Amino acid sequence: MAASLMFRRINVALANLERTLVELLNPRGPPPDAFCLVGVEGYRVSGNEPKPFSIKDIIGDGLLWAVPKHRRSLEKRLKRKFGDPEYVNKLILPKTTLRVCNTCGDDHEVGVLCPTCYKKVIEETKLMQDKIQEELKLEPVETEVVVLYNGEKDDKPSEFWQGKRIVEMEKERPSWFSKNLTQQTTQQPATTSDVKPSQLG
Amino acid sequence: MNQADVSKLVSQLRIKVNPRLRKFRNPGGPEERLNKLRKTVTALIKHERIELNYPRADEARMYAERLISDAIRYGDCHKTTMEMADYWLTEKQLVHKLFKVLAPRYQNYNVSFSRLYKAPRPYPGDKNLKAVLELRGNPFPSVTPDTQSNRNLIHNVLLDEAKKEYRQKKYEEIASKIEMEAEKMKTTDAATKETSV
Numbered sequence: 135m136a137a138s139l140m141f142r143r144i145n146v147a148l149a150n151l152e153r154t155l156v157e158l159l160n161p162r163g164p165p166p167d168a169f170c171l172v173g174v175e176g177y178r179v180s181g182n183e184p185k186p187f188s189i190k191d192i193i194g195d196g197l198l199w200a201v202p203k204h205r206r207s208l209e210k211r212l213k214r215k216f217g218d219p220e221y222v223n224k225l226i227l228p229k230t231t232l233r234v235c236n237t238c239g240d241d242h243e244v245g246v247l248c249p250t251c252y253k254k255v256i257e258e259t260k261l262m263q264d265k266i267q268e269e270l271k272l273e274p275v276e277t278e279v280v281v282l283y284n285g286e287k288d289d290k291p292s293e294f295w296q297g298k299r300i301v302e303m304e305k306e307r308p309s310w311f312s313k314n315l316t317q318q319t320t321q322q323p324a325t326t327s328d329v330k331p332s333q334l335g
Numbered sequence: 336m337n338q339a340d341v342s343k344l345v346s347q348l349r350i351k352v353n354p355r356l357r358k359f360r361n362p363g364g365p366e367e368r369l370n371k372l373r374k375t376v377t378a379l380i381k382h383e384r385i386e387l388n389y390p391r392a393d394e395a396r397m398y399a400e401r402l403i404s405d406a407i408r409y410g411d412c413h414k415t416t417m418e419m420a421d422y423w424l425t426e427k428q429l430v431h432k433l434f435k436v437l438a439p440r441y442q443n444y445n446v447s448f449s450r451l452y453k454a455p456r457p458y459p460g461d462k463n464l465k466a467v468l469e470l471r472g473n474p475f476p477s478v479t480p481d482t483q484s485n486r487n488l489i490h491n492v493l494l495d496e497a498k499k500e501y502r503q504k505k506y507e508e509i510a511s512k513i514e515m516e517a518e519k520m521k522t523t524d525a526a527t528k529e530t531s532v
């Protein structure tokens with residue numbers, strides 16, 4: 135009895151000594167392998183061993199995506215969804231700078247010419263400019279150019295057109311292009327003071 | 336103090352002059368900037384209405400206004416003005432136009448000599464603004480709608496009513512005149528009948 139007690143005490147003392155030695159030599163390292171008796175494993179059945187865990191069993195042929203590691207805050211989610219009215223606004227807001235043209239009914243931006251009316255005008259302008267350049271060529275320009283449409287030259291006597299550079303367009307005057315715009319002289323002042331309403335408009 | 340009035344040393348323009356000039360993209364240096372603007376000013380004087388990018392139109396407008404204003408102020412016998420006209424107008428037939436057509440045209444103007452509009456652009460297109468730059472008093476149709484001949488405007492409605500009233504009064508006068516004449520005819524007929532009897 136005394137011999138077996140003695141043996142166990144020595145055994146414990148040896149184990150303590152070994153542990154302190156390992157701690158001294160490797161203070162932060164992994165815990166040392168457990169000491170065990172080789173003969174203990176002997177009775178296990180080798181065929182029933184479980185397979186080691188592998189991620190491939192779960193995925194198979196598929197892909198494994200990265201997943202969020204941290205929660206995204208509510209402010210950040212809202213800002214990403216709707217933007218910021220001061221910087222990048224992602225909301226769809228009604229546009230208040232659109233107006234309807236009084237002449238043709240088309241929509242246009244405020245402060246910008248109506249596209250439909252402008253297209254009509256600029257096409258006519260280009261035709262007139264081409265005609266004027268054809269007429270003037272490279273001669274020095276010394277008088278105002280008057281643009282006349284079909285049949286307008288015969289309305290006035292030939293003395294009226296003297297000293298004016300006449301460019302004739304070989305077409306009818308467009309109905310929307312008022313002839314009065316080309317008359318640059320002002321009306322003679324009236325001699326009487328009474329005004330007829332028919333002459334006001 | 337006998338100090339010269341600084342504001343009268345240079346022509347006072349009737350347009351807004353930018354405090355800082357636009358640089359544009361000039362790989363050829365600052366001279367290229369002026370060459371670009373010369374092209375635009377020449378085109379404006381030649382065609383009187385041009386369509387181009389807004390910044391360049393706004394920039395060229397200042398130079399064109401100054402040129403016309405100097406032409407009116409000093410006339411064609413002033414050496415410096417002539418040199419400036421020669422520099423800014425690359426097509427020399429336009430130098431004649433500047434002094435003989437434009438200067439008399441704008442002599443009595445108290446508004447700017449040119450107009451700058453924002454031209455429509457396709458939607459949704461690029462954000463760059465387009466502009467229409469034109470000289471006033473050009474022979475082309477106006478780009479702004481004619482608001483005076485709109486029949487639904489209040490002054491036109493009132494004038495139409497006034498015209499109607501005037502016409503009605505005239506018709507009444509004419510009708511009464513005809514009646515009077517008819518009465519006269521009747522009485523004269525009666526008188527002649529009496530005399531014949």
Ligand SMILES: [Zn+2]
Pocket residue numbers: 235236237238239240248249250251252
């Ligand atoms: Zn329109």
